[in-house]
Amino acid sequence: QKEVEQNSGPLSVPEGAIAxxxxxxxxxxxxxxxxxxxxxxxxxxxxxxxxxxxxxxxGRFTAQLNKASQYVSLLIRDSQPSDSATYLCAVIRSGGxxxxxxxxxxxxxxxxx
Amino acid sequence: xxxxxQTPRNRIxxxxxxIMLECSQTKGHDRMYWYRQDPGLGLRLIYYSFDVKDIxxxxxxxxxxxxxxxxxxxxxxxxxxxxxxxxxxxCATSALGPSSQETQYFGPGTRLLVL
Numbered sequence: 001q002k003e004v005e006q007n008s009g010p011l012s013v014p015e016g017a018i019a020x021x022x023x024x025x026x027x028x029x030x031x032x033x034x035x036x037x038x039x040x041x042x043x044x045x046x047x048x049x050x051x052x053x054x055x056x057x058x059g060r061f062t063a064q065l066n067k068a069s070q071y072v073s074l075l076i077r078d079s080q081p082s083d084s085a086t087y088l089c090a091v092i093r094s095g096g097x098x099x100x101x102x103x104x105x106x107x108x109x110x111x112x113x
Numbered sequence: 114x115x116x117x118x119q120t121p122r123n124r125i126x127x128x129x130x131x132i133m134l135e136c137s138q139t140k141g142h143d144r145m146y147w148y149r150q151d152p153g154l155g156l157r158l159i160y161y162s163f164d165v166k167d168i169x170x171x172x173x174x175x176x177x178x179x180x181x182x183x184x185x186x187x188x189x190x191x192x193x194x195x196x197x198x199x200x201x202x203x204c205a206t207s208a209l210g211p212s213s214q215e216t217q218y219f220g221p222g223t224r225l226l227v228l
Contacts (some may be wrong), residue, residue, distance in 0.1 A: 032214070043203055043219035044156070051214065088156065101217065105155040 003027065004091050004104035012110045019076040021087050021107050026070070029094025033065055035074045036088040038106065044088055048074060079111045116140045117220035119204050125226045126194050134189045134223050136204030144207045145187040146217065147171075147179060149200040156203070162187055194227045201225075 005024050013019045021035075032051055036044035048063040050056045050072065056063045062075040072091075076083055086106040093100040117138045126132050136145065147159040148171075158171030160179040168179060176198060180188045191198055204220040 034216075041222075043222050045219070046216050049214070049216060101158070103156040105153065 003093075003102045004089055006087075006089050006104035006107045008105060009108040010110050011107055012112060013079050015079060015081060015111055015113050017079050017111075019079045019083065019109055019111070021074040021076075021089075021109065023072045023074075023089030023091075023104055024070055025072070025089075025091045025102075027091065027093050028067075028070060030067075030070075030091045031094065032092040033063070033072045034090040034101075035061075035063060035072075036090060036103075038086045038088055040085075076109075079109075081111050081113050084109055084111050117204060117206055117218055119202075119220040119223050121223060122221065123224045125228065127228050128193075128195055130194050132191050132194055132225075134191075134202055134204075134225070136187045136189070136220055138185050138204075138206045138220075140206055140208070140218065141184075142206040142208040142218075143184065144209075144215070145181065146205040146207070147177075147187065147189045148203045148205065149173070149198075150203060150222075151200050159189065191227075194225075196227045199225060199227045 003026050035048040037047050038044045050063040050065045053065050060077045064073045086108045088106045089104040091102050120135045143164050146161040148156045150156050157173050159177050162168050162181045165181050178190045202223045205217040207215045207217045209215050
């Protein structure tokens with residue numbers, strides 16, 4: 001089983017809709033979870049981090065974590081064409097530091113005007 | 114000015130050549146990382162360093178070496194480049210914050226082509 005799995009997409013949503021991005025991880029002891037956004041040819045940019053079960057909201061973005069199900073998601077409300085990018089889920093292995101940050105392969109999101 | 118810079122931004126080299134990719138940061142972070150990104154494979158960690166005297170191998174260190182010349186500088190070397198090292202290379206930095214939480218900040222990347 002891959003350590004961090006994401007649907008590669010592309011996920012296509014109309015402008016103004018909610019985009020839902022999902023990620024599962026295999027290490028049950030993981031405690032730190034991140035969502036990065038990466039525009040084509042650019043570097044990853046952190047948009048959300050989450051450490052506790054439940055929801056964490058920041059503007060149009062909501063991260064959801066369910067450690068029992070080993071599942072983390074990112075919701076983007078009122079999606080805009082500028083949100084079109086690849087979204088990378090990243091997890092720190094249990095007992096590890098950022099030296100043990102494992103990335104998923106990313107989900108490509110396309111927001112249609 | 115960018116907080117994390119990488120040079121060169123693009124590089125074409127031939128098989129067998131030695132090349133060095135450089136990373137500098139002005140964020141004052143102790144921790145620095147080198148990743149490569151390949152289509153379909155995502156980001157993979159090559160080496161990381163938690164301070165000037167600390168160097169650790171990542172997931173895919175074979176064929177690479179690193180040097181931490183100063184807190185702000187972390188270089189990646191390919192001693193004898195081969196075509197499957199063609200990739201996009203990212204440097205990243207982080208610092209331990211409250212509650213041992215930290216965030217990685219990425220440089221703009223170096224696109225390397227090995228012929």
